[in-house]
Amino acid sequence: MNTQYSVKMRAAKDKDHRLGGKHISGAERIVDEAQLEEVCKSMVRRALCHPKGKADFINITIQNLEGKSVQYIEALDISEPHVTNRIETLEYVEKVLNTFKIDTRVLEKLQSIQDMRGAMLLDAYTLERLDGLDQRGVRVSTMDYNKELDIEGYLLKYGFTGKYVKDAIALSSKVASAPGVLLELCWSDDPLYTTGYIAGKSIGYIRLNHFKPIQHQSGGRIILVDTHVVKVDVLVEYLQNQAVIINSYPLMVEAK
Ligand code: WAQ
Ligand code: MG
DSSP states (O other): OOOEEEEEEEEEESSOGGGTOEEEEEEEEEEEGGGHHHHHHHHHHHHHTBTTBOOSEEEEEEEEOTTSOEEEEOOOOEEOOOOOSHHHHHHHHHHHHHHTTOOTTHHHHHHHOOSOSSBEEEETTTOOBOSOOTTTOBOOOSEEEOTTOOHHHHHHHTTOOSSHHHHHHHHHHHHHHSTTEEEEEEEOSOTTOOOEEEEETTTEEEEETTOSOTTOOOOEEEEEEOTTTOOHHHHHHHHHHOEEEEOSOOOBOOOO
C-alpha cells in the first residue's frame, strides 16, 4: 500500500492566524505520496484566489501517516424531513432530542454560541461543557473521502453544489463514528445559510432547511457525549487526530 499523508492548509490575511489575522481559507486532505505535490499546488492556488481575499499567510502542514492507523468508515445517510419553517424544524429537533433523553435546552446553548472555531463538547445528560477549550472548542480534523469516490459528482445529482454539504457530511460522519458520541447539532457561520443538521450514528445526517435563524451571525456546533462510554481526552484525540477515510457515498433516504 502507498504511504499516505495528511495535508492541512490554512490561509490568513494581514497577519498569521496566531496573531489574529483574518481567516481566508482552510482545507485538508489525506492523499498518497504521488498526489502530494499536486494537492499542495491546488491549495496554494485556492488561498491566493479566494473570494474572501488574497491570502498573505499560507500555512501548509504535511504529515506522513505511515505507521499510524487509518480508519475507514461509511458516510452517514442523508434525510430531509418535510418541515417548512423554523417552528416546525425546532419541533422536529425537539422530538429527536426527546428520544435520546436530551434536554431541549441544548438548542439555547447552540444559539448562544458566538464565533467559535471548533465544536463544544457537552455531556449529553447534564449539558455540562466537557472540553474546557473555551472559544476554540474541538476542531474535528484529519478526515477525507476515498479518492476513488466522485463525491462532488454524486452530490450534484441531488442538487447539492458547493462545499457545505460535502464538508459537513465528512465531518459529521467522523463525529458519529467516534465512541460515546450520541448526537451532533450544527449550523453554518454564513448569515444567509439557514440549513443545518442534527446527526448521529443511529439517525444519520438529518438536513434541516430552516434550522438557523435568518441573519444570525454565528455558526455553531455541539457534540453530545455519553461520558459513561468514553473518556473526554480519548474522544478529543480521536476527533482531532485519528486519520479517517470515508469509504462510501452518503445514501439519500426517506425521512422518518
Ligand atoms: N471542527 C469542529 N467545529 C467546527 C469545524 C471543525 N473542523 N469547522 C467549523 N466548526 C464549527 C464552528 O463553530 C463554526 O462556526 C460552525 O461549526 C459552523 O461551521 O446544506 O457550513 O463550516 O447540508 O460554517 C451545515 C449544512 C453547514 C450543510 C455547516 O459549517 C448542508 C457549515 P461551518
Ligand atoms: Mg462556514
